[in-house]
Amino acid sequence: MHRIGAAFMLLLVCLAATAARAADTRPNILFIMADDHGYQAMSCYGSKVNQTPNLDRIARDGMRFDRCFVTNSICGPSRAVILTGKYSHLNGYIRNGLTFNGEQQTVAKLLQAAGYQTAMIGKWHLRSEPTGFDYYEILVGQGPYYNPPMRTREGVVKHTGYTTDIITEVALDWLKKKRDAEKPFLLMYQHKAPHRNWQPGPKYLHKYDDKKIPEPETLFDDYSGRGTPAHTQEMTVARHLSPYDLKLVPQRSLNKEQHAVWDKAYGPKNAAFEKANLTGDDLIRWKYQRYAKDYLRCIASVDENVGRVLDYLDDSGLADNTVVFYTSDQGWYLGEHGWFDKRWMYEESFRTPLLVRWPGKIKPGSTTNSLAMNLDFAETFLDIAGANIPPNMQGASLKPIFMGQEPQNWRKSLYYHYYEFPGAHAVQKHYGVRTDRYKLIHFYEVKEWELYDLEKDPHEMKSVYADPQYAEVRATLEQELQRLRKQYQDDGSVISFGAQRAKRVRRRLAASFPPDKTPDKTVTLHGKGPALTISSRQLNPEYKPFCVGAWCKPSEGSGVIAAQGGASLGYSLYLEDGSLCFAMRIGGGLKKIVGPSIHLHKWVHVAAVLNAQGEARIYINGQAVSAPLATGFLTGAPSDSFNIGADAGSLVSDYKTPLPFHGELRDARLYWGPVDQKLLARWSQL
Numbered sequence: 001m002h003r004i005g006a007a008f009m010l011l012l013v014c015l016a017a018t019a020a021r022a023a024d025t026r027p028n029i030l031f032i033m034a035d036d037h038g039y040q041a042m043s044c045y046g047s048k049v050n051q052t053p054n055l056d057r058i059a060r061d062g063m064r065f066d067r068c069f070v071t072n073s074i075c076g077p078s079r080a081v082i083l084t085g086k087y088s089h090l091n092g093y094i095r096n097g098l099t100f101n102g103e104q105q106t107v108a109k110l111l112q113a114a115g116y117q118t119a120m121i122g123k124w125h126l127r128s129e130p131t132g133f134d135y136y137e138i139l140v141g142q143g144p145y146y147n148p149p150m151r152t153r154e155g156v157v158k159h160t161g162y163t164t165d166i167i168t169e170v171a172l173d174w175l176k177k178k179r180d181a182e183k184p185f186l187l188m189y190q191h192k193a194p195h196r197n198w199q200p201g202p203k204y205l206h207k208y209d210d211k212k213i214p215e216p217e218t219l220f221d222d223y224s225g226r227g228t229p230a231h232t233q234e235m236t237v238a239r240h241l242s243p244y245d246l247k248l249v250p251q252r253s254l255n256k257e258q259h260a261v262w263d264k265a266y267g268p269k270n271a272a273f274e275k276a277n278l279t280g281d282d283l284i285r286w287k288y289q290r291y292a293k294d295y296l297r298c299i300a301s302v303d304e305n306v307g308r309v310l311d312y313l314d315d316s317g318l319a320d321n322t323v324v325f326y327t328s329d330q331g332w333y334l335g336e337h338g339w340f341d342k343r344w345m346y347e348e349s350f351r352t353p354l355l356v357r358w359p360g361k362i363k364p365g366s367t368t369n370s371l372a373m374n375l376d377f378a379e380t381f382l383d384i385a386g387a388n389i390p391p392n393m394q395g396a397s398l399k400p401i402f403m404g405q406e407p408q409n410w411r412k413s414l415y416y417h418y419y420e421f422p423g424a425h426a427v428q429k430h431y432g433v434r435t436d437r438y439k440l441i442h443f444y445e446v447k448e449w450e451l452y453d454l455e456k457d458p459h460e461m462k463s464v465y466a467d468p469q470y471a472e473v474r475a476t477l478e479q480e481l482q483r484l485r486k487q488y489q490d491d492g493s494v495i496s497f498g499a500q501r502a503k504r505v506r507r508r509l510a511a512s513f514p515p516d517k518t519p520d521k522t523v524t525l526h527g528k529g530p531a532l533t534i535s536s537r538q539l540n541p542e543y544k545p546f547c548v549g550a551w552c553k554p555s556e557g558s559g560v561i562a563a564q565g566g567a568s569l570g571y572s573l574y575l576e577d578g579s580l581c582f583a584m585r586i587g588g589g590l591k592k593i594v595g596p597s598i599h600l601h602k603w604v605h606v607a608a609v610l611n612a613q614g615e616a617r618i619y620i621n622g623q624a625v626s627a628p629l630a631t632g633f634l635t636g637a638p639s640d641s642f643n644i645g646a647d648a649g650s651l652v653s654d655y656k657t658p659l660p661f662h663g664e665l666r667d668a669r670l671y672w673g674p675v676d677q678k679l680l681a682r683w684s685q686l
């Protein structure tokens with residue numbers, strides 16, 4: 001009896017010990033993302049131009065998504081969508097160059113709360129400090145291809161070497177030494193490569209030297225089957241690759257030693273080019289080869305480095321319980337339609353590669369045609385972790401699709417919205433819908449529509465929007481587009497999360513003019529430009545209600561009283577043809593109030609208020625003279641400054657000059673935060 005009792009006790013002790021130390025066996029998530037890696041340049045997607053043996057390992061052991069798309073085909077916005085599971089207009093990061101609002105809900109924060117350990121290593125590109133990550137080491141901005149400084153919570157770390165290798169070393173170091181082995185992890189391991197300007201690593205400088213890269217069928221597309229936007233873009237291989245892109249001039253960010261290696265590689269190549277003296281199509285073909293080879297050389301490094309990480313997962317035994325994703329922040333034009341870059345809703349940039357490996361769960365070598373989006377990634381991570389998916393996320397978990405079971409109510413159409421115009425490469429703003437077979441695109445600022453039949457015209461060479469045979473298809477798609485805009489709240493019904501943030505801004509005087517606190521002092525402006533300039537870094541209007549106004553005595557009917565920002569982001573209070581106007585520019589979109597006319601040569605108090613609900617209104621002598629106009633808040637600090645008396649640099653509204661003010665000004669003020677009727681009444685009393 002005694003021995004049985006002892007054995008029983010021992011068993012109990014063992015059970016208790018096991019329970020206390022029970023390792024958290026939820027799967028790890030390794031999210032690998034490249035920047036601008038088109039599926040055409042992956043051998044597992046049937047590439048005609050290169051081999052990617054290590055990426056192919058993920059496809060071979062897991063699932064290849066043949067219809068994965070992005071919501072907004074550009075770097076920063078895609079990253080914000082992945083973190084939030086929300087479209088750009090809701091997460092606020094509609095275009096590059098903004099500052100991501102890290103206060104909002106993200107998948108990193110949610111996984112952290114669910115007991116995951118989270119790390120962000122490599123390209124971040126959202127300007128704000130990462131939130132929700134236990135560890136981060138990120139490139140500063142775009143980051144260079146060589147010798148990247150990287151930002152950590154403790155400060156900037158300097159590195160020497162090739163960035164793709166370094167990001168991998170930092171990731172491996174975190175996996176090996178820095179993480180808590182008791183907890184499951186989310187590691188976001190994000191490359192800069194193969195982003196422009198495609199600087200290969202030392203190891204691959206000569207790869208493809210003796211090869212000709214096959215040209216895409218549409219390299220010489222003349223856009224005759226499309227509307228204006230394809231004709232006015234600036235991303236052609238023919239005309240828009242710079243000498244810097246083509247490595248015809250010395251490259252920045254290399255040290256002396258690296259320069260020497262580069263000279264050996266590119267010196268002879270450049271000499272051969274100068275001797276060849278090419279023109280016309282031959283020159284375009286040469287540029288294509290030059291660009292494509294460097295792009296593919298960068299991918300060779302990405303592939304090699306992904307292989308190193310996969311090897312580590314195998315060797316450490318982590319592989320069995322780690323879900324590995326490989327994707328890109330969007331697709332890419334590798335010469336298709338004569339282009340480089342992305343942005344369009346056309347297939348090559350709209351689609352993005354997605355490979356997922358999950359040993360024991362995903363059938364090796366499987367593929368799917370289910371319509372997936374980067375909008376789904378956050379939800380998928382949460383589902384893998386067994387955590388709740390908040391209903392305000394707009395995508396859906398891909399987990400059932402991993403198991404080969406597309407849910408009954410799965411999406412049958414995709415919604416897209418691109419905003420960055422004016423901007424690099426001059427691609428007009430557009431939104432649209434894609435179904436299994438058709439794609440309808442609306443370039444809404446130039447009021448043009450395009451419709452493609454992807455079955456008959458997979459390269460999207462001819463829009464059939466005006467073809468009467470497609471009238472019914474068009475009508476159905478237009479309806480579907482409206483439905484999606486409503487479903488995703490991109491129909492103007494929601495101003496964005498900025499409203500919650502804006503409500504917390506307290507009122508304070510941010511700037512005044514004349515600046516020496518002499519409200520009674522009058523300054524005469526003779527139309528010579530701004531009388532005051534303050535940088536938007538010092539005076540950031542991002543997600544703030546505000547009020548701007550002044551006493552003025554104009555001598556001409558047109559002139560800017562106060563303006564901040566320009567054609568992407570900003571606001572302007574001005575007179576035009578005798579009327580008081582106020583304009584808000586958000587993500588390039590213009591909303592404008594044209595108020596009543598004002599007497600010349602008489603003192604008048606004018607003001608514009610953006611309230612905490614994101615509605616703008618103008619006031620004359622303290623009285624509202626317009627209805628409230630829902631504009632939303634500025635989604636970032638404009639690159640242009642704040643000015644009194646002209647709109648310097650980029651123009652906020654649709655006027656064609658800086659519109660310098662002529663006449664007298666006094667007691668101009670800019671407030672952040674909500675301004676009430678009482679304050680306006682006091683200010684506008686003589």
Ligand SMILES: [Ca+2]
Nearest residue numbers: 035036075329
């Ligand atoms: Ca990108």
Ligand SMILES: [Ca+2]
Nearest residue numbers: 565640648650
């Ligand atoms: Ca400006």
